[in-house]
Amino acid sequence: MRILPLSWASAFRILTVLLIVGVTTADGFQATGHARTTNAASKSQGKKDIEFQAIVDQVAAVPPEFGSDILIRLAESGRVASPATRMELLKKAFSVAAGAEQPVKRFAMAYETDTRSGFLAVSFGLNLDRLSLQSRVVNSMSGLDVREARQLLTEIQFPTLKPLGCEERLTYDVSAFYQTIDRVMGSSFTSKDKRAGRDVKFLEPYVSSLQSHAQIDPLVQLLLKANVSPSSLEDLANAFAYALTQLHGDEGSFAAVAVASPPHTTWGVIASLIKRLQGYGVPGLPLLKALREYLVSNFSGVQCPEPLEGKAGDRSSLPEGVTFFNQEFRVMLQNTGVTPIQKEELEGARLGGALNDTRFWQSLEAKRLLRGLQVLRWGKGNLSPPVKDSPEWSARLTDFLTEMEAWKPDNEPDFFCEKSILYTGLIDLVPTGAGRSKVIDAFVEFLEQNSGRTRSRIEWFVTADTLLSGSRATDDQPEIMLAFLNSSDPTLSLYARLKRWGSQKHKTYSPQYQAAYTTQTICKLYDSSLV
16 A cells, blocks of 8 residues: 655545535535425435545545546546536646656557557556646646636646657657647637737747657647637747757657658648648748758658668668658749758668567466467367356366466566456456356456556556456446455555446546547457467
8 A cells, every 4th residue: 555645645634625525515505406305315415425535535545646537537427516626626636646657658659469568558548647647637627617727737747758769669649738738728718818919828838849759740730720820820830840850869759650651640740730821821931941851850860670661771762751741842842942852861861779579478387378268268179169158168267267376477577467468358258157256356356466566557457447447347347346346455446436436337538538549459459369
């Protein structure tokens, strides 16, 4: 259990009292408006308030990313009547999120399932990093108080995006942050503010600062949506153009933005912005020159071999991005006297290091267990699926469980991920009844034993989320809920209590923050392990 500093816990208890008073007052106001409310209904409402208080109290006992997520879900549940209380929940969630273990979301343009990076990519899809959590808070706050949302947005400390080498499989995903800026820009500035240029002044710092290639696409999308005057868009585009010329290196992130086909590449989006400027009668020449410099600088530097898929050693043709630039702006280049990019300008290009990743199921024990689960699911020799209520299958299941529970993490670097996959696949495989209950209980116990022992907390929680969300074992949700509610781990029990309190539907994220890798994707990851 994570022990919080006394000052933090004391402050939280004070907040809890205020929150409960807010909810009780809101409910009391509703009861006053309904004089004929029955005594039984009043008692039922009181129980809901008690459960709400218990959930809020327990937030102090879980790691920050989970506590923040719980508070956001409470505020978005539709069960808290008082807007003031929802705002306090969101403010607290914003503050708690500052302690999240992961500062920023990571994702892979393409990844192999059953690898360390693949499992981590799915885990980041939970949106439990600091930037995503605080962006979610601002997004929700904008529906309650647009000025408060704008203030919170300015308080977000954008994470440091360190350069990534070719060895890195995952790059950065900051799109939710820029989508949040767009929402605040569209709702928190009055006509008077816009006439005074306050919206443009607010946007300028976000436009003129670039750390990673991963920022370019969402930032340009923000500029394309910005409801500003042509002259203001020109100023913003020029500020962005200068920042673009300073961005080079970070070859891992550059490789990620370079793999898509035009016009969906980063430079394709920039081309859309140049066309927007031209449509306003603005030449867009500074941005054109900046894009040229950006492409030459990065295509003449280190190139990651993997995304090129065999083209890395081909020096006879220009990179697709350069070809796109020369063709897309052929007329504009001629009219402005800017030279198309020549092959000679890219002669300094060289290959970076190979991708560094780790595949699952490499040890003999891991392979044997994976094969055992395959046999339980499909039988042997590609025959018809086995009959699960047969004595033979039950005996094989018992032997498999015994072998899996005896498996220890000795010299097994990805033991937790692999065993989680086995457990989750098994829960879906075993029919409802005593056998499945046993597997569910064993899996929850396994999670309890490994709490705080995995490489990251999101990797520990992601498999639990697939069960709580109903993505796995959909026909046995009551049994899953019971196992989580009775768990000795405060995080597991808290999420189960929230689901029971909130609604029958498990709303994991706001629609605009759906993860790139959803629970359906992780199900595919599990299934692919068994092919």
